[in-house]
Amino acid sequence: MRRLFCGSGVLFAALFTIGTARADDWVLRVDTSSRACRIELATAAAIGLQLAGPFSSRADACNAASKYYDSSMSDTSKCWAYVSQTVDWCSKEGVNLPH
Numbered sequence: 769m770r771r772l773f774c775g776s777g778v779l780f781a782a783l784f785t786i787g788t789a790r791a792d793d794w795v796l797r798v799d800t801s802s803r804a805c806r807i808e809l810a811t812a813a814a815i816g817l818q819l820a821g822p823f824s825s826r827a828d829a830c831n832a833a834s835k836y837y838d839s840s841m842s843d844t845s846k847c848w849a850y851v852s853q854t855v856d857w858c859s860k861e862g863v864n865l866p867h
Contacts, residue, residue, distance in 0.1 A: 792809070792824070793809070793810040793811075793821065793822035793823065793824065794807055794808070794809060794810065794821060794822060794823045794824075794825065794826050794828070794829035795807065795808065795809075795810045795818050795820065795821030795822050795823070795829065796818070796819045796820040796821055796829055796832055796833050796836065797814065797815065797816045797817065797818050797819065798816050798817055798819050798836075798847055799815065799816040800816055800817060802848070802849065803838075803841070803844065803846070803847060803848035803849065804847070804848070804849045804850065804851055805819065805833060805836060805847035805849070805850050805851070805854065806850065806851040806853065806854045807826065807829040807830060807833055807854050807857065807858070810822045819836055819845075819847075820832045820833075820836065826857060826858075826861055827861040827862070827863070830854075830857065830858035830861045830863035830865070831863055833847065833850065833854065833858065833863070833865060834858075834863055834864075834865060837850075837865070837866060839866070849866075849867070850865045850866070850867060852867065855867045
């Protein structure tokens with residue numbers, strides 16, 4: 769019986785660690801009507817469509833976001849703007865997004 773509890777404790781710890789690692793994944797999402805993009809944790813409530821990700825760091829998500837910008841506002845598969853929080857976060861990561 770003792771062996772069963774020990775084994776289930778190890779299994780629980782492994783599942784908890786895996787779940788925690790996934791909680792830190794970042795994604796790039798876009799609002800389908802405004803085409804405004806944002807990066808956010810993959811665990812955030814999904815509003816809009818996911819364009820890219822998951823990424824293991826916010827910096828990686830910012831670098832990807834910079835490649836999705838369409839200044840002509842004609843490509844509906846890209847970002848036409850970025851929400852201010854994403855611009856601020858990416859600036860802290862050394863990635864300058866248009867605003």
